[in-house]
Amino acid sequence: MCHKAKVLNQTKNGYLVSCETCMVYHLTFGHFYLELTEMEFAYFGAFIDKIDANHWENPYCDTQIKRKIPIPTEQPNxxxxxxxxxxxxxKRLVFYKEPVDPFHLIGVEEVDYDYIKN
Known part of the structure; x- marks a missing residue:
């Protein structure tokens, strides 16, 4: 359980929290949640930084799969x-520059809303 949790960064689909008590990063993004030690967080950041989206999207461009970029886990399947x-x-979430301002106003591009003009 985290006692001194500090929000480091936040995006539309996730947030990154650091706990000073248990020395763990809590990364929530979309439908997944990761608890990472400092070393694991550094490795994860280095790994996602090297992912080439073109490498994964081009071979599967004609498929109906919406998400084509895999991030492997320790479980092989x-x-x-x-x-x-x-x-x-x-990447923006993981490679934050400074702690997020809790009173930051979101921009228009961050609002998840389907505008239908009748």
Whole structure:
């Protein structure tokens, strides 16, 4: 259980929290949640930084699969699947510059709303 949790970064689909008590990063993004030690967080960041979206999207461009970029896990039959937009957002989330301002106002592009003009 985290006692001194501090929000480091937040995006539309996720947030990154650091706990000073248990020295663990809590990364929530979309439908997945990861608890990472400092070393694991550094390795994860280095791994996602090297992912080439073109490498994964081009061979499967004619398929109906929406998410084509895999992030492997220790379980050999379990992958976290992302599309290019989600990968870029995950990178922004992980490679934060400074702690997030809790009073930050979201921009228009961050609002998830389907506008239908009648």
């Amino acid at each position: 379990l992958f976290l699947m992302l599309n290019r937009t989600e990968l870029e957002e995950l």
